[in-house]
Amino acid sequence: MANRVDRTKEIMEATAKLLMEEGSEGLTLRKVASRCGISLSNLQYYYPGKTALLQAMAAHFFRVCEERVLAERDKVLHDDPASAQVFLKRLLTLMIVCELDDFYHVLFRELWALAARDATLAEGMRTYYCRYAAWLTSQINELFPRAETITSLLIPYSEGVALVGDAMPVSNEAMVSVWYQLITGQPDTVKI
Amino acid sequence: MANRVDRTKEIMEATAKLLMEEGSEGLTLRKVASRCGISLSNLQYYYPGKTALLQAMAAHFFRVCEERVLAERDKVLHDDPASAQVFLKRLLTLMIVCELDDFYHVLFRELWALAARDATLAEGMRTYYCRYAAWLTSQINELFPRAETITSLLIPYSEGVALVGDAMPVSNEAMVSVWYQLITGQPDTVKI
DNA sequence: ACCTGAACACCGTTCAAGT
Protein backbone atom coordinates (compact mmCIF):
# COMPACT_ATOMS: atom_id res chain seq x y z
CA MET A 1 0.00 0.00 0.00
CA ALA A 2 1.48 3.28 -1.07
CA ASN A 3 1.27 6.07 1.48
CA ARG A 4 2.34 9.63 0.87
CA VAL A 5 5.95 9.07 1.90
CA ASP A 6 6.35 6.04 -0.34
CA ARG A 7 4.76 7.81 -3.27
CA THR A 8 6.93 10.93 -3.04
CA LYS A 9 10.02 8.78 -2.63
CA GLU A 10 9.00 6.75 -5.66
CA ILE A 11 8.51 9.93 -7.68
CA MET A 12 11.88 11.27 -6.51
CA GLU A 13 13.66 8.11 -7.63
CA ALA A 14 11.88 8.03 -10.97
CA THR A 15 12.87 11.65 -11.55
CA ALA A 16 16.48 10.92 -10.68
CA LYS A 17 16.58 7.88 -12.96
CA LEU A 18 15.03 9.79 -15.82
CA LEU A 19 17.53 12.62 -15.43
CA MET A 20 20.38 10.12 -15.57
CA GLU A 21 19.08 8.21 -18.56
CA GLU A 22 17.73 10.97 -20.78
CA GLY A 23 19.33 14.12 -19.43
CA SER A 24 17.51 17.21 -18.30
CA GLU A 25 15.90 17.72 -21.71
CA GLY A 26 14.33 14.29 -21.47
CA LEU A 27 12.71 14.98 -18.12
CA THR A 28 8.99 15.47 -18.60
CA LEU A 29 6.19 15.14 -16.09
CA ARG A 30 4.42 12.63 -18.31
CA LYS A 31 7.45 10.33 -18.31
CA VAL A 32 7.87 10.60 -14.55
CA ALA A 33 4.21 9.81 -14.02
CA SER A 34 4.40 6.92 -16.46
CA ARG A 35 7.37 5.41 -14.63
CA CYS A 36 5.50 5.60 -11.36
CA GLY A 37 2.45 4.03 -12.93
CA ILE A 38 0.29 6.98 -12.01
CA SER A 39 -1.52 9.57 -14.04
CA LEU A 40 -0.04 12.93 -15.02
CA SER A 41 -2.60 14.72 -12.90
CA ASN A 42 -1.85 12.57 -9.89
CA LEU A 43 1.81 13.52 -10.14
CA GLN A 44 0.66 17.13 -10.17
CA TYR A 45 -1.19 16.41 -6.94
CA TYR A 46 2.05 15.52 -5.14
CA TYR A 47 4.15 18.17 -6.85
CA PRO A 48 1.90 20.97 -8.04
CA GLY A 49 4.28 21.91 -10.86
CA LYS A 50 7.52 20.99 -12.52
CA THR A 51 9.36 23.59 -10.45
CA ALA A 52 8.12 22.04 -7.22
CA LEU A 53 9.44 18.68 -8.34
CA LEU A 54 12.85 20.11 -9.13
CA GLN A 55 12.93 22.06 -5.85
CA ALA A 56 12.61 18.75 -4.08
CA MET A 57 15.48 17.45 -6.21
CA ALA A 58 17.50 20.51 -5.16
CA ALA A 59 17.06 19.75 -1.48
CA HIS A 60 18.27 16.23 -2.19
CA PHE A 61 21.25 17.60 -4.15
CA PHE A 62 22.40 19.85 -1.31
CA ARG A 63 22.08 17.05 1.20
CA VAL A 64 24.27 14.74 -0.89
CA CYS A 65 26.94 17.42 -1.45
CA GLU A 66 27.26 18.07 2.26
CA GLU A 67 27.43 14.40 3.14
CA ARG A 68 30.05 13.83 0.47
CA VAL A 69 32.51 16.36 1.92
CA LEU A 70 31.82 15.33 5.49
CA ALA A 71 32.51 11.71 4.63
CA GLU A 72 35.81 12.68 3.01
CA ARG A 73 36.92 14.54 6.11
CA ASP A 74 35.97 11.76 8.48
CA LYS A 75 37.71 9.17 6.33
CA VAL A 76 41.00 11.08 6.26
CA LEU A 77 41.05 12.27 9.86
CA HIS A 78 40.31 8.73 10.96
CA ASP A 79 43.32 7.40 9.10
CA ASP A 80 45.70 10.01 10.50
CA PRO A 81 44.28 12.77 12.66
CA ALA A 82 47.38 14.94 12.22
CA SER A 83 47.59 14.75 8.45
CA ALA A 84 46.37 18.17 7.42
CA GLN A 85 48.23 17.90 4.13
CA VAL A 86 46.46 14.73 3.06
CA PHE A 87 43.07 16.16 3.98
CA LEU A 88 43.80 19.29 1.99
CA LYS A 89 44.89 17.29 -1.02
CA ARG A 90 41.80 15.12 -0.85
CA LEU A 91 39.55 18.10 -0.37
CA LEU A 92 41.05 19.89 -3.38
CA THR A 93 40.78 16.76 -5.51
CA LEU A 94 37.15 16.32 -4.50
CA MET A 95 36.28 19.93 -5.23
CA ILE A 96 38.23 20.38 -8.45
CA VAL A 97 38.66 17.03 -10.20
CA CYS A 98 36.01 14.62 -8.99
CA GLU A 99 33.36 17.24 -8.47
CA LEU A 100 30.37 14.98 -8.38
CA ASP A 101 29.24 12.27 -10.71
CA ASP A 102 27.40 13.03 -13.92
CA PHE A 103 23.99 12.94 -12.37
CA TYR A 104 24.70 15.60 -9.81
CA HIS A 105 26.58 17.63 -12.36
CA VAL A 106 23.50 17.79 -14.56
CA LEU A 107 21.40 18.59 -11.51
CA PHE A 108 23.80 21.38 -10.54
CA ARG A 109 23.34 23.11 -13.90
CA GLU A 110 19.62 22.56 -13.91
CA LEU A 111 19.36 24.14 -10.47
CA TRP A 112 21.14 27.30 -11.60
CA ALA A 113 18.84 27.39 -14.58
CA LEU A 114 15.84 27.35 -12.29
CA ALA A 115 17.36 29.76 -9.79
CA ALA A 116 17.73 32.36 -12.53
CA ARG A 117 13.94 32.52 -12.77
CA ASP A 118 12.86 31.39 -9.32
CA ALA A 119 13.73 33.89 -6.56
CA THR A 120 12.82 31.49 -3.77
CA LEU A 121 15.10 28.80 -5.10
CA ALA A 122 17.88 31.34 -5.69
CA GLU A 123 17.67 32.43 -2.06
CA GLY A 124 17.76 28.80 -0.99
CA MET A 125 20.90 28.27 -3.07
CA ARG A 126 22.52 31.33 -1.48
CA THR A 127 21.74 30.05 2.00
CA TYR A 128 23.25 26.70 1.17
CA TYR A 129 26.45 28.28 -0.15
CA CYS A 130 26.70 30.53 2.91
CA ARG A 131 26.49 27.49 5.15
CA TYR A 132 28.94 25.62 2.95
CA ALA A 133 31.40 28.55 3.06
CA ALA A 134 31.17 28.87 6.84
CA TRP A 135 31.73 25.16 7.27
CA LEU A 136 34.69 25.05 4.89
CA THR A 137 36.23 28.09 6.60
CA SER A 138 36.03 26.40 10.00
CA GLN A 139 37.60 23.24 8.56
CA ILE A 140 40.49 25.11 6.97
CA ASN A 141 40.91 27.45 9.92
CA GLU A 142 42.17 24.68 12.17
CA LEU A 143 44.92 23.83 9.73
CA PHE A 144 45.91 26.87 7.68
CA PRO A 145 45.94 30.68 8.03
CA ARG A 146 43.64 33.05 6.13
CA ALA A 147 40.84 30.51 5.96
CA GLU A 148 38.18 32.99 4.87
CA THR A 149 40.26 34.10 1.90
CA ILE A 150 40.94 30.52 0.88
CA THR A 151 37.24 29.71 1.06
CA SER A 152 36.35 32.77 -0.98
CA LEU A 153 38.86 31.70 -3.61
CA LEU A 154 38.14 28.00 -3.63
CA ILE A 155 34.36 27.71 -3.67
CA PRO A 156 33.75 30.03 -6.64
CA TYR A 157 36.69 28.42 -8.42
CA SER A 158 35.35 24.90 -7.95
CA GLU A 159 31.88 25.88 -9.16
CA GLY A 160 33.41 27.65 -12.15
CA VAL A 161 35.50 24.59 -12.95
CA ALA A 162 32.30 22.57 -13.13
CA LEU A 163 31.22 24.86 -15.95
CA VAL A 164 34.40 25.68 -17.89
CA GLY A 165 37.12 23.51 -16.39
CA ASP A 166 37.43 21.31 -19.46
CA ALA A 167 38.20 24.32 -21.66
CA MET A 168 41.15 25.61 -19.65
CA PRO A 169 44.80 25.21 -20.78
CA VAL A 170 45.96 23.56 -17.54
CA SER A 171 44.27 20.28 -16.58
CA ASN A 172 42.13 20.11 -13.46
CA GLU A 173 44.47 17.49 -12.02
CA ALA A 174 47.45 19.83 -12.36
CA MET A 175 45.41 22.67 -10.86
CA VAL A 176 45.02 20.65 -7.67
CA SER A 177 48.77 20.99 -7.11
CA VAL A 178 48.64 24.68 -7.96
CA TRP A 179 46.02 25.19 -5.28
CA TYR A 180 47.97 23.04 -2.85
CA GLN A 181 51.02 25.25 -3.24
CA LEU A 182 48.89 28.37 -3.10
CA ILE A 183 47.45 27.41 0.27
CA THR A 184 50.42 25.76 1.96
CA GLY A 185 53.18 27.78 0.35
CA GLN A 186 54.98 24.52 -0.38
CA PRO A 187 55.15 22.24 -3.46
CA ASP A 188 52.63 19.42 -3.61
CA THR A 189 54.37 16.17 -2.72
CA VAL A 190 51.31 14.39 -1.34
CA LYS A 191 50.40 11.12 -3.03
CA ILE A 192 46.85 9.89 -2.73
CA MET B 1 14.98 46.58 -47.87
CA ALA B 2 16.16 43.83 -45.59
CA ASN B 3 19.08 41.78 -46.84
CA ARG B 4 20.44 38.69 -45.12
CA VAL B 5 22.81 40.58 -42.85
CA ASP B 6 20.13 42.99 -41.66
CA ARG B 7 17.69 40.16 -41.07
CA THR B 8 20.07 38.05 -39.00
CA LYS B 9 21.10 41.09 -37.00
CA GLU B 10 17.47 41.93 -36.40
CA ILE B 11 16.80 38.37 -35.24
CA MET B 12 19.83 38.49 -32.96
CA GLU B 13 18.68 41.67 -31.26
CA ALA B 14 15.16 40.38 -30.80
CA THR B 15 16.53 37.21 -29.25
CA ALA B 16 18.76 39.13 -26.83
CA LYS B 17 15.91 41.42 -25.81
CA LEU B 18 13.57 38.49 -25.28
CA LEU B 19 16.12 36.63 -23.17
CA MET B 20 16.60 39.73 -21.05
CA GLU B 21 12.91 40.36 -20.58
CA GLU B 22 11.52 36.87 -20.16
CA GLY B 23 14.49 34.63 -19.40
CA SER B 24 15.42 31.35 -21.00
CA GLU B 25 12.00 29.87 -20.35
CA GLY B 26 10.34 32.72 -22.18
CA LEU B 27 12.49 32.40 -25.26
CA THR B 28 10.48 30.76 -28.02
CA LEU B 29 10.96 30.81 -31.75
CA ARG B 30 7.43 32.08 -32.26
CA LYS B 31 8.07 35.11 -30.08
CA VAL B 32 11.34 35.89 -31.82
CA ALA B 33 9.68 35.61 -35.21
CA SER B 34 6.79 37.77 -34.06
CA ARG B 35 9.14 40.50 -32.83
CA CYS B 36 10.88 40.52 -36.19
CA GLY B 37 7.57 40.62 -38.02
CA ILE B 38 8.33 37.43 -39.91
CA SER B 39 6.77 33.99 -39.91
CA LEU B 40 7.96 31.15 -37.73
CA SER B 41 9.03 29.18 -40.76
CA ASN B 42 10.99 32.10 -42.14
CA LEU B 43 12.93 32.31 -38.90
CA GLN B 44 13.66 28.63 -39.34
CA TYR B 45 15.06 29.45 -42.74
CA TYR B 46 17.72 31.72 -41.25
CA TYR B 47 18.34 29.55 -38.19
CA PRO B 48 17.34 25.98 -39.01
CA GLY B 49 16.60 25.16 -35.37
CA LYS B 50 16.49 26.63 -31.92
CA THR B 51 20.00 25.39 -31.20
CA ALA B 52 21.38 27.22 -34.22
CA LEU B 53 19.84 30.44 -32.96
CA LEU B 54 21.31 29.92 -29.50
CA GLN B 55 24.75 29.19 -30.93
CA ALA B 56 24.65 32.53 -32.71
CA MET B 57 23.56 34.16 -29.46
CA ALA B 58 26.49 32.61 -27.61
CA ALA B 59 28.90 33.82 -30.30
CA HIS B 60 27.54 37.33 -29.89
CA PHE B 61 27.93 37.08 -26.11
CA PHE B 62 31.58 36.09 -26.31
CA ARG B 63 32.37 38.71 -28.90
CA VAL B 64 31.10 41.39 -26.55
CA CYS B 65 33.11 39.95 -23.67
CA GLU B 66 36.26 39.98 -25.73
CA GLU B 67 35.73 43.50 -26.98
CA ARG B 68 35.12 44.66 -23.44
CA VAL B 69 38.48 43.40 -22.21
CA LEU B 70 40.29 44.62 -25.33
CA ALA B 71 38.87 48.09 -24.85
CA GLU B 72 40.05 48.05 -21.25
CA ARG B 73 43.56 47.11 -22.29
CA ASP B 74 43.78 49.71 -25.03
CA LYS B 75 42.50 52.42 -22.73
CA VAL B 76 45.10 51.67 -20.08
CA LEU B 77 48.08 51.01 -22.34
CA HIS B 78 47.31 54.21 -24.19
CA ASP B 79 47.55 56.20 -20.98
CA ASP B 80 50.80 54.60 -19.92
CA PRO B 81 52.26 51.84 -22.07
CA ALA B 82 54.40 50.55 -19.22
CA SER B 83 51.64 50.27 -16.68
CA ALA B 84 51.08 46.54 -16.57
CA GLN B 85 49.94 46.84 -12.96
CA VAL B 86 47.08 49.17 -13.78
CA PHE B 87 45.94 46.91 -16.62
CA LEU B 88 46.00 43.92 -14.30
CA LYS B 89 44.01 45.76 -11.65
CA ARG B 90 41.45 46.86 -14.20
CA LEU B 91 41.24 43.38 -15.71
CA LEU B 92 40.68 41.78 -12.31
CA THR B 93 38.06 44.35 -11.39
CA LEU B 94 36.30 43.77 -14.67
CA MET B 95 36.32 40.00 -14.29
CA ILE B 96 35.49 39.75 -10.58
CA VAL B 97 33.51 42.80 -9.49
CA CYS B 98 31.95 44.45 -12.50
CA GLU B 99 31.87 41.32 -14.57
CA LEU B 100 29.63 42.74 -17.24
CA ASP B 101 26.57 44.87 -16.97
CA ASP B 102 23.26 43.39 -15.91
CA PHE B 103 22.21 42.49 -19.41
CA TYR B 104 25.17 40.26 -20.12
CA HIS B 105 25.14 38.87 -16.63
CA VAL B 106 21.60 37.64 -17.17
CA LEU B 107 22.59 36.41 -20.61
CA PHE B 108 25.47 34.47 -19.09
CA ARG B 109 23.15 32.60 -16.72
CA GLU B 110 20.56 31.99 -19.36
CA LEU B 111 23.15 30.59 -21.75
CA TRP B 112 24.31 28.07 -19.17
CA ALA B 113 20.70 27.29 -18.42
CA LEU B 114 20.11 26.56 -22.08
CA ALA B 115 23.39 24.70 -22.48
CA ALA B 116 22.25 22.32 -19.75
CA ARG B 117 19.41 21.29 -22.03
CA ASP B 118 21.26 21.51 -25.34
CA ALA B 119 24.39 19.40 -25.88
CA THR B 120 25.28 21.14 -29.13
CA LEU B 121 25.17 24.53 -27.47
CA ALA B 122 27.24 23.19 -24.57
CA GLU B 123 29.93 22.09 -27.04
CA GLY B 124 29.80 25.53 -28.65
CA MET B 125 30.28 27.15 -25.24
CA ARG B 126 33.31 24.97 -24.65
CA THR B 127 34.85 26.09 -27.90
CA TYR B 128 34.35 29.72 -27.01
CA TYR B 129 35.91 29.31 -23.58
CA CYS B 130 38.89 27.60 -25.20
CA ARG B 131 39.38 30.61 -27.44
CA TYR B 132 38.80 32.99 -24.55
CA ALA B 133 41.38 31.16 -22.44
CA ALA B 134 43.96 31.20 -25.25
CA TRP B 135 43.42 34.89 -25.81
CA LEU B 136 43.63 35.79 -22.11
CA THR B 137 46.77 33.72 -21.79
CA SER B 138 48.43 35.63 -24.61
CA GLN B 139 47.44 38.91 -23.02
CA ILE B 140 48.84 37.99 -19.62
CA ASN B 141 51.89 36.32 -21.08
CA GLU B 142 53.37 39.62 -22.21
CA LEU B 143 53.26 41.00 -18.69
CA PHE B 144 53.48 38.20 -16.11
CA PRO B 145 54.97 34.70 -15.83
CA ARG B 146 52.90 31.50 -15.67
CA ALA B 147 50.16 32.92 -17.82
CA GLU B 148 48.47 29.56 -18.48
CA THR B 149 48.15 28.85 -14.79
CA ILE B 150 46.76 32.31 -14.10
CA THR B 151 44.20 31.87 -16.86
CA SER B 152 43.21 28.45 -15.56
CA LEU B 153 42.70 29.94 -12.11
CA LEU B 154 41.06 33.18 -13.09
CA ILE B 155 38.46 32.23 -15.68
CA PRO B 156 36.77 29.49 -13.64
CA TYR B 157 36.95 31.70 -10.56
CA SER B 158 35.31 34.64 -12.27
CA GLU B 159 32.52 32.47 -13.68
CA GLY B 160 32.01 30.91 -10.26
CA VAL B 161 31.86 34.34 -8.62
CA ALA B 162 29.02 35.23 -10.95
CA LEU B 163 27.09 32.34 -9.39
CA VAL B 164 28.08 32.23 -5.72
CA GLY B 165 30.17 35.36 -5.12
CA ASP B 166 27.56 37.03 -2.96
CA ALA B 167 27.55 34.11 -0.52
CA MET B 168 31.31 34.17 0.22
CA PRO B 169 32.79 35.57 3.46
CA VAL B 170 35.23 37.94 1.71
CA SER B 171 33.74 40.62 -0.57
CA ASN B 172 34.45 40.55 -4.28
CA GLU B 173 36.15 43.95 -4.06
CA ALA B 174 38.60 42.64 -1.46
CA MET B 175 39.19 39.54 -3.58
CA VAL B 176 40.50 41.74 -6.40
CA SER B 177 43.45 42.68 -4.17
CA VAL B 178 43.93 39.06 -3.19
CA TRP B 179 44.23 38.12 -6.85
CA TYR B 180 46.52 41.07 -7.52
CA GLN B 181 48.94 39.89 -4.85
CA LEU B 182 48.60 36.31 -6.02
CA ILE B 183 49.68 37.20 -9.54
CA THR B 184 52.28 39.93 -8.92
CA GLY B 185 53.61 38.68 -5.60
CA GLN B 186 53.27 42.21 -4.27
CA PRO B 187 50.56 44.00 -2.25
CA ASP B 188 47.93 45.85 -4.20
CA THR B 189 48.66 49.56 -4.04
CA VAL B 190 47.04 50.45 -7.37
CA LYS B 191 44.26 53.01 -7.21
CA ILE B 192 41.78 53.12 -10.07
C1' DA C 1 16.92 32.99 -52.23
C1' DC C 2 13.33 34.26 -49.34
C1' DC C 3 8.85 33.57 -47.20
C1' DT C 4 4.23 31.53 -45.93
C1' DG C 5 0.45 28.63 -43.55
C1' DA C 6 -1.04 24.24 -42.06
C1' DA C 7 -0.14 20.12 -39.72
C1' DC C 8 2.36 17.13 -36.44
C1' DA C 9 3.74 15.30 -32.01
C1' DC C 10 4.76 16.89 -27.75
C1' DC C 11 4.75 19.75 -23.51
C1' DG C 12 3.01 21.81 -18.61
C1' DT C 13 -1.15 23.21 -16.55
C1' DT C 14 -6.02 23.27 -15.32
C1' DC C 15 -10.31 21.36 -13.89
C1' DA C 16 -14.60 18.87 -13.19
C1' DA C 17 -15.37 14.41 -11.66
C1' DG C 18 -14.69 10.04 -9.30
C1' DT C 19 -13.23 7.07 -4.84
Next chain:
DNA sequence: ACCTGAACACCGTTCAAGT
Protein backbone atom coordinates in the same frame (compact mmCIF):
# COMPACT_ATOMS: atom_id res chain seq x y z
C1' DA D 1 -6.87 12.47 0.82
C1' DC D 2 -5.88 10.39 -3.45
C1' DC D 3 -6.55 9.68 -8.39
C1' DT D 4 -8.45 10.07 -13.21
C1' DG D 5 -9.33 11.69 -18.20
C1' DA D 6 -10.25 15.39 -21.19
C1' DA D 7 -9.25 19.83 -22.63
C1' DC D 8 -6.31 23.97 -23.11
C1' DA D 9 -2.66 26.83 -24.78
C1' DC D 10 1.78 26.41 -26.11
C1' DC D 11 6.09 24.48 -28.03
C1' DG D 12 9.84 23.02 -31.93
C1' DT D 13 9.89 20.89 -36.26
C1' DT D 14 8.47 19.58 -40.89
C1' DC D 15 6.80 20.33 -45.45
C1' DA D 16 4.35 21.49 -49.65
C1' DA D 17 3.61 25.70 -51.78
C1' DG D 18 4.20 30.52 -53.16
C1' DT D 19 7.41 34.69 -54.96
